[in-house]
Every structure is written in structure tokens, then in C-alpha cells.
Amino acid sequence: RLICHYCGYISVPPKLCVACGGKHIGFFGFGTQKLQDELTERFPDHEFIRMDTDTTSARYSHDKILKSFGEKEADILFGTQMVAKGLDFPNVSLVGVISVDTLLYMNDFRAGERTFSLITQLVGRAGRAKKRGRAILQTYNPDNEILKLAAKQDYESFYESEIKLRRAVQFPPFCSIAVFGISGNSEDAVWDYIKRFDADLDETHRKAHSGVFIKRFGPFRDGIYKMGGRFRQRIIIKYSDNPQSRAFLQDVYSDTLSKLPNTIKFDLDINPSLV
Known part of the structure; x- marks a missing residue:
């Protein structure tokens, strides 16, 4: 099914192009379902759980997913930003952010702040027990200052840089x-x-x-x-x-x-x- 997450519209994928009648229709994407296909292909011997709006729409589904992962019923938990926030799994030693640039370059003046916050939260998910943790960020801009500061969890330097930018262009908290x-x-x-x-x-x-x-x-x-x-x-x-x-x-x-x-x-x- 094709589902719009903004308005809830659902439709069946077309078999023919409505414009030319052609049969060669390709489906491309960068979301969690695409990631699931990649994981299935690359790690066929591992169990995984997907957490996004599709899999957490039912009552208590969010808690059930976290409980299953916490009880080691799956090796990999992946999904949208809800995966990164406030979770504590002692056995998790590796976390990653796919296409972090999509967050960094959103059309909003808080994009840098949100990206920094998400990455620092995510980095904190790995290595919470005795295991050494590791975080990997997928980006086309590895030299970006925000990504570097987030990876180092350098809150003070990020604040100084961000507040200077906000003051220069007059964004909150300066207006x-x-x-x-x-x-x-x-x-x-x-x-x-x-x-x-x-x-x-x-x-x-x-x-x-x-x-x-x-x-x-x-x-x-x-x-x-x-x-x-x-x-x-x-x-x-x-x-x-x-x-x-x-x-x-x-x-x-x-x-x-x-x-x-x-x-x-x-x-x-x-x-x-x-x-």
C-alpha cells in the first residue's frame, strides 16, 4: 500500500503508468521500509524490529516493541527519531543515523539545534553498560561543524556558535x-x-x-x-x-x-x- 503520513490517504500501487500506460514502474525511497529491505538483504541471519508510525499505530504497540528488543528477541532495532529518545538498553553497543543531512538541512532555523540534540541523544544510547559504545553518522558533509560538535558532545561550543548565528540574523531568542x-x-x-x-x-x-x-x-x-x-x-x-x-x-x-x-x-x- 501507498500511505501518506500527512493526511492518511491510502492507495494501491499502480501497475501501469497513468500518463503513458507503461509497465516499468520503479519504487524508490529512503525511509524505514527501504532500510528494512537493506537489512534483510545484508543481515539475513539477524532478527530486527522496525519502529515507525506504521508499526506503532496500534494500542500499546510502542511498549511491545521496546519490550521485545529489551528481552533480546531481536538483534537490531531501527526506525524514525522515536528510536533515539530516552531508551536504555545496556547491551546496545552500536548506533547509527542514516542520512543525517536530511535533518541538518531542513527548512527551519532550528534544524541545527534539532540535529545536534538528536545525535547527542543517540550517541548516549550506545555503551550504557560495561560495553564500549560506538556511533556512526551517515553524511555527505563529514566536516560540518554541527555534526563534529555533536559527535564530541561539545554542548558549550555548539551553544556559542548557534547563539552567535541567531543574534546575527535575528532569530529567537532575539526576537x-x-x-x-x-x-x-x-x-x-x-x-x-x-x-x-x-x-x-x-x-x-x-x-x-x-x-x-x-x-x-x-x-x-x-x-x-x-x-x-x-x-x-x-x-x-x-x-x-x-x-x-x-x-x-x-x-x-x-x-x-x-x-x-x-x-x-x-x-x-x-x-x-x-x-
């Missing part, structure tokens, strides 16, 4: 971020509305809150433009958090909701975990 999200089932309606909203936002700022300094970005498509049948656009502003800026955001939010069309969904996210 706050507000994300205005617009979504709807009609692509044209969403685009028309967010243009009107952008104009209203500018007018509210100029006429009633001109003393509030903001930097506005957008409108532009969300990273995942269509989810669950809805098209998504957004506008982002940077600002200093104070009573005046909060009053500005409150006015924008209240005014927008008072005249929001039924076909449009509007949300305001302050300092979201993922931008």
Missing part, C-alpha cells in the same frame, strides 16, 4: 515569530484571501500600531502546500515581544476572525516549534 496560516479547499480562494489579509495586516499596522517594529515575510506557500485536501499559505512576521506588539497581534487576530469566510481556515501560531 519572537508569529506565523499566520491560511488554508482552504480551493487554491484560488486561499490565494485571493491571503492577499486581502496581507493588505489588511499592513493597514492595521500603519494606522493603529505603527510604533511596533516588525519584519514581514510572505505570503508564500507552506512547506507542505497541500495537506488533507487543503491548500496552505502563510505569512511570517518577526517582532519584539512587549505589550504593544501583543496588542497589535490581538487586533489583527480579532479583526480577521470577525470577517473570516466559511471556506477559509485561519490560525495564528506564536513561536511555533517548527517554522
Whole structure:
């Protein structure tokens, strides 16, 4: 089956190309199922357990997987980031991160911080008892500073480097971020509305809150433009958090909701975990 992990849509893999009718359809990927195929081929004599959203959707399945691995019913545990967090298996002496670059170069200013955090957690999974631990990172950029500092678990040096970058480009904690999200089932309606909203936002700022300094970005498509049948656009502003800026955001939010069309969904996210 083909499953979308964003909206839950499920379909049967096509046998013929819908465009040309060709039979030669290849399936390629870099996810946990692809890794499972590699493990099956390279380590046929070893038992393994996969942990991802597909295998942990049932009730108590997460606990059952960890219990099975802890009782040595499998030699290899692999999966998504949930594998790395807070697990304690004394017999684990080798851990690895596949394609760590996909985390490092995500379209989010916290990508470096998240990558550093994940790697340091993962490194801590190996060698927790008497066995010597080893961690392997798969990357096209072995000289990347963040990866080097994470491998050494050098928290202070990473902090100094990251905070200097955040200060230079004005990202939290040196400012706050507000994300205005617009979504709807009609692509044209969403685009028309967010243009009107952008104009209203500018007018509210100029006429009633001109003393509030903001930097506005957008409108532009969300990273995942269509989810669950809805098209998504957004506008982002940077600002200093104070009573005046909060009053500005409150006015924008209240005014927008008072005249929001039924076909449009509007949300305001302050300092979201993922931008």
C-alpha cells in the first residue's frame, strides 16, 4: 500500500503508468521500509524490529516493541527519531543515523539545534553498560561543524556558535515569530484571501500600531502546500515581544476572525516549534 503520513490517504500501487500506460514502474525511497529491505538483504541471519508510525499505530504497540528488543528477541532495532529518545538498553553497543543531512538541512532555523540534540541523544544510547559504545553518522558533509560538535558532545561550543548565528540574523531568542496560516479547499480562494489579509495586516499596522517594529515575510506557500485536501499559505512576521506588539497581534487576530469566510481556515501560531 501507498500511505501518506500527512493526511492518511491510502492507495494501491499502480501497475501501469497513468500518463503513458507503461509497465516499468520503479519504487524508490529512503525511509524505514527501504532500510528494512537493506537489512534483510545484508543481515539475513539477524532478527530486527522496525519502529515507525506504521508499526506503532496500534494500542500499546510502542511498549511491545521496546519490550521485545529489551528481552533480546531481536538483534537490531531501527526506525524514525522515536528510536533515539530516552531508551536504555545496556547491551546496545552500536548506533547509527542514516542520512543525517536530511535533518541538518531542513527548512527551519532550528534544524541545527534539532540535529545536534538528536545525535547527542543517540550517541548516549550506545555503551550504557560495561560495553564500549560506538556511533556512526551517515553524511555527505563529514566536516560540518554541527555534526563534529555533536559527535564530541561539545554542548558549550555548539551553544556559542548557534547563539552567535541567531543574534546575527535575528532569530529567537532575539526576537519572537508569529506565523499566520491560511488554508482552504480551493487554491484560488486561499490565494485571493491571503492577499486581502496581507493588505489588511499592513493597514492595521500603519494606522493603529505603527510604533511596533516588525519584519514581514510572505505570503508564500507552506512547506507542505497541500495537506488533507487543503491548500496552505502563510505569512511570517518577526517582532519584539512587549505589550504593544501583543496588542497589535490581538487586533489583527480579532479583526480577521470577525470577517473570516466559511471556506477559509485561519490560525495564528506564536513561536511555533517548527517554522
